[in-house]
Amino acid sequence: MDTNRKQTDMTGKKLRTPSYKYSFRLNEEQHLRFNELLTKAGSEHNRSRFIVKRIFGEEFVVVKRDPSKVQFVARLNDFYFQFQKLGNNCAPVKAI
Template identity: 85%
Template sequence: MDTNRKLTDITDKKPRTTSYKYSFRLNEEQNIRFKELLCKSVLEHNRSRFIVKRIFSEEFVVVKRDPSKVQFVARLNDFYFQFQKLANNCAPVKAI
């Protein structure tokens, strides 16, 4: 009976890469600025990825969302679906 099995043999997982963890503190002004930058970025759900991209000056995209455009697109979709319903209702009449 072999009791010296490796963990990778049992789970068939690749070994983990080395990672390092850092922590830092911000004062009130810095925290407000950090949150503003985080909200402007696309990566607002992933703080650690945002911080890494900022530290190493990697490019990240800022997307500004306009609520009026979202409402317009929703109404446009509703309008489209009304035409689709009308076409579906007229199709059996055409067949006659």
């Protein structure tokens, strides 16, 4: 008997993991506080993950991107590629 079979049904499709949906209502004061917490956490785009992490007390990390750092990294990469081009152009000269 094969005990290492894949988790599929008779049609060969993967079985879905069960998921449960809950809903709740907030009054105006709670809604404002909830939006404030979302803004502080920086996760306005993913409310459901924020709620689940808060309910179960799990740690969540929000990565914020700074546009000035992105520009700095782009310039640094460009600088690196200029040195690489210089090395590639000098390699045939060394062979002579």
